[in-house]
Amino acid sequence: MTYLDGGVTGPRGFAAAGLSCGLKKDGAPDLALVFSESPAIAAGVFTTNKVKAAPVIVSREHLAAEYARAVVINSGNANACLGEQGLQDARAVAAKTAGLLQISPEEVLLGSTGVIGVPLPVGKILDALPALVNSLSPSGGAAARAIMTTDTRPKEWGRRLELGGGEVRIGGMAKGSGMINPKMATLLAVITTDARVERELLREALREVNALTFNRITVDGDTSTNDTVFLLANGRADAPPVTRGRNLDEFKAALYDVAAELAKMLVQDGEGATKFITVRVTGAATEEEAEVAARAVANSNLVKTAFFGEDANWGRILAAVGYSGIDFSPETTEISLGGLTVFKEGKGLEFSEEEAARILKAPEVEVVINLHRGAAEAGIWTCDLSYDYVRINASYRS
């Protein structure tokens, strides 16, 4: 596997575009389009929130169609909690895009991100669609920027996979830095590939990879109404088809790499984040148990503020495992920060505060919690909780 440039337009046969249609007050790009020159099969995973935004509802319907050709994403407005009007607006965007691209409306997938409950200024989107379609290019233009909200930078990643004498390419873009907590498909991401692969295998691959990547990150424990990950495969690669028992595992590994990298970028750019934290629970009886414990630690405001303060406060980590609901014994539990063991056999160890300070000053910190109960493990990626998280979220709507 080697790096592939270009994000969603890295794989063969994809174009993209981004522009400003006026949804964002500051005039930044806010409308993106990803287009597959030939019919692509598609898979999607969506928020588990009971409150689902209109584009989520419409996209789920459209995924029943045989192919997908386009993904339209707007930022600046979530098109959520708007009743029938929201659905009508979403369908209008799909219909006009389809007309311009001469495809069917069911081949258009949708995503929206931004403030909830404010009517979508759909006229601005419809008016801008012709220019958006005209600016489609293999470079992708401003697509990755146009899906950003409180993100401070665009997120793209791609991989080349050598397969049977040919090459399969996978590329993606993602956005999201607040209201991020899985249990679901977090945030907005579009991943494209030129692999030749059957729909069922593509969906299986996305489901599995999503569970280990986008569903393993948390910024603030809040689950959005709009979270969506799309995966489109147009079969334009010069490599043999991806089939079970032959090269499916390699394809999944490359897809994992792209999704994991995008997921980590989201956390690194989490609202107000100054540090990237991996919480790994090992020695668990089951992977589920490990994930539950890791998630409790990763979502603890007290743990996150301690990391912001570069404070080796392992007591908060242990306390979070304690209220996570899993069965474990503090007496056999071991906690280390960046390789430095701070808690073992029921009590804290003497450790060098200097070494702890060195570890905690780094931009990335790994917490390992070994429960010594079994052989299963799971990790969650998260970030610290800083003043800027409060600043960003206290003033978001206005």
Add this chain to the structure above:
Amino acid sequence: MTYLDGGVTGPRGFAAAGLSCGLKKDGAPDLALVFSESPAIAAGVFTTNKVKAAPVIVSREHLAAEYARAVVINSGNANACLGEQGLQDARAVAAKTAGLLQISPEEVLLGSTGVIGVPLPVGKILDALPALVNSLSPSGGAAARAIMTTDTRPKEWGRRLELGGGEVRIGGMAKGSGMINPKMATLLAVITTDARVERELLREALREVNALTFNRITVDGDTSTNDTVFLLANGRADAPPVTRGRNLDEFKAALYDVAAELAKMLVQDGEGATKFITVRVTGAATEEEAEVAARAVANSNLVKTAFFGEDANWGRILAAVGYSGIDFSPETTEISLGGLTVFKEGKGLEFSEEEAARILKAPEVEVVINLHRGAAEAGIWTCDLSYDYVRINASYRS
């Protein structure tokens, strides 16, 4: 019911004291003693965290004894996660206190609050106990101050209850403003009463009242290792005994009033709090469902930062109900802020931003979420999430 001054020493036959024994760096009071002049029956509720501090373990053992006479609480150190040494230290404090008061060690209950995992400087406590016992007074001295950690003010409340021609008094003190999330007996609180009441009824009353008061508040969603509420009854009132079917309900109502007032004081003084927020879910199918939904909203960082920013961001409230896990329909749900309906029938309503600003600028805001599914309801008290929460918790241990 009328107000009773004096906190834990308001009821007849109780004395208290507080002093500095050197656990807090700044020399503030950090050791408290509550003493019942005659044997009292006692009840306690404790943290549900799997990781339990030494004073919690020892106090649970001691509650098996027939009576309790004293409660010793230190701040500045949690005596948690310290293995066998922590238990030995806790027992040493109980033993020495018992010797000085000429009671049995099992009649001493313990509480600790502060940093986790740092060995308790038990020598400082043992050395200070004689002076603490000598300073016991009906005024209570600095007891309510000595149990504070990041609290900005002491919390005391009391009630006189007229009963059968006599008077029953109930008084309490509490501390805690971070690591507060029930599912359990939150924080540290001591409530005393001179009621004559059987142990089983006293425990039932505490269990029921705790579930509706201390277990209905949240500051940051973190559940401590040390949370404890003690209730001592010494029977010194000049009123008839509290018995089932006679005056138990009145006693519970007065106990509820004291516990609820203390619980609200904790939230009002929550770390960094600028606003007191009541999240009330009505029209639920069951009380449990209402509580789950209210708790999700009250624990949402996005909701709490929006309140700090005085932003009527009802979308975040609805999204939190959406991921709470309860079954409901956004189409029938109604949300109001301080009486102003902002969401109804699946979509946001036009509302006056000026009126919303007036409501959100107030120090207390009530959010009502009517699910229109049934007749059950539940409320959770919480506070907003501000810069100061981050400041306080980023620098707590050091």
